[in-house]
Amino acid sequence: MATNTESVELVGDEAATNLARAALFAALVGAFAYVSFPFPLSPAPVTLQVLGVFLAGIYLGPVWGGAALAFYLLAGALGAPVFANGSAGVGVLVGSTAGYLWSYPIAAALVGAVVHRGTDLRDLDAVGVGTLVGATAAGVVVIYAFGVVGLAVVLPELTLAEAFVTGAAVFLPAEAAKVAAAVGVVRSDAIAAA
Amino acid sequence: MTLSYAPGDSLAHRLDPRSKLLVQAGFAAAAYAYTTPRGLAALTLLAVACLSFAEGGPRDVWTYRFAFPVLALAPLVAGATLGAPWFRPERAAATGLASYRVLLILVVAAGYVRSTPVRESRAALQRTVPGRAGQFLGVGVALVFRFLPLLKRDLLTAREAIRARGGGALPVRDRMRLVAVAGVNRAFGRADRLGTALNARCFAWNPTLPRLAFGRGDAVALAVGCGLLAAAVVRAL
Structure with missing residues (x-):
């Protein structure tokens, strides 16, 4: 073992709690990858990672929400089975779904910034349904823009339109259900600790 | 079945995680540079x-099956055209090669995941990314590994409870909402207990990490990784 002989640097109380929340949210997004719903029109079952991205932005805000999704990507790259179907590894981050994954921290930060109008968290009871729908819809746009461009970069012969047909179009209807679910979660007042 | 660390004493298990990461980076670069x-x-x-x-x-490799449909479909979509000649094999072939290289990168990544425990990955991360940023990422990654199985079980329990109460008849968005509410509440509950416990036990930025050392095998791995990177750079110039 490599023993540290310099003095111990304690983590502050607030930072420790925020860090724990961000890490737990990252693990939750990973656990959402295992929850699949069959969805009409969709060739593959729909998982809830994107819903996790929305909720991380909404409940943790732009800074810690983005950090949570950065933890998620890094943990997956280093071998935590958090990507679709419990896969893991650096390869996924340069593979066909790479664009979607890289967009998650950015989308979470964007959703958080729109919902909280800046980096300071505000009371979610004061946030209107319109803001929630707008924020999550903006998140969907960012995720699919990155995802389609990512697929076209990884498979360079595909044009953007072909990449959209291959990797995105069939999944879009399910995103509407996730936006509705995210708004439902926030409006239901069912989250105790927020 | 999921892809995860499997304890063992193979050649890859004995390598330093940093040299394995370098081989993966080199391999990905080479696969993109030499898609022939x-x-x-x-x-x-x-x-x-x-x-x-x-x-x-x-x-x-089978754990990456989620990626297979897109990779298999992409060459067909790239080759298909509206109007004569309807199908251009050269575009389909080029995309097929691009799909195949993604598969190869996934195979190499699977080797890393199988052979590297979390503690070593975290130590490699904190030795590669200096200072507070590396420590921050290291703590976060370690906690994700620790809590993923617990939250997976929480969600499974919630789904069973929803199904037992006839929740299967609800529309998809309501089922998603119920699972998400259960998951977020459990995650927040666990996070707040964890935060309190961490504070109570003097949670520090600089805990003791396992010692990493390059051995003889690492010389070969580092040479392979550097060679692949160099080959990719030469091709790009």
């Missing part, structure tokens, strides 16, 4: 060797 039939044939041998050094096999 000959280049990918050579890289296929290397990828299979990497996975077998970690005592992995086809079962590990």
Whole structure:
């Protein structure tokens, strides 16, 4: 073992709690990858990672929400089975779904910034349904823009339109259900600790 | 079945995690630089060797099956055109090669995941990313590994409870909402208890990490990784 002989640097109380929340949210997004719903029109079952991205932005805000999704990507790259179907590894981050994954921290930060109008968290009871729908819809746009461009970069012969047909179009209807679910979660007042 | 660390004493298990990460980076760069039939044939041998050094096999690659439909469909979409000649084989072939290289990169990554425990990955991360940023990421990654199985079980329990109460008849968005509410509440509950416990036990930025040391095998791995990176750079120039 490599023993540290310099003095111990304690983590502050607030930072420790925020860090724990961000890490737990990252693990939750990973656990959402295992929850699949069959969805009409969709060739593959729909998982809830994107819903996790929305909720991380909404409940943790732009800074810690983005950090949570950065933890998620890094943990997956280093071998935590958090990507679709419990896969893991650096390869996924340069593979066909790479664009979607890289967009998650950015989308979470964007959703958080729109919902909280800046980096300071505000009371979610004061946030209107319109803001929630707008924020999550903006998140969907960012995720699919990155995802389609990512697929076209990884498979360079595909044009953007072909990449959209291959990797995105069939999944879009399910995103509407996730936006509705995210708004439902926030409006239901069912989250105790927020 | 999921892809995860499998304890063992294989060649790959004994390598330093940093040299394994370098090999992966080099391999990905080389696969993107040499997307030709000959280049990918050579890289296929290397990828299979990497996975077998970690005592992995086809079962590990099968965990990436979510990626297969898009990779298989892409050459057909790229080749298809509206109007004569309807199908352009050269575009389909180029996209097929691009799809195949993604598969190879996944095979090499599976070798890393099989052969590297979390503690070593975290130590490699904190030694590669200096200062507070590395420590921050290291703590976060370690906590994700620790809590993923617990939250998976929480969500499974919630789904069973919803199903037992006839929730299967609800629309999809309501089922998603119920699972998400249960998951977020459990995650927040666990996070707040964890935060309190961490504070109570003097949670520090600089805990003791396992010692990492390059051995004789690492010299070969580092040479392979650097060689692949250099080959990719030469090709790009």
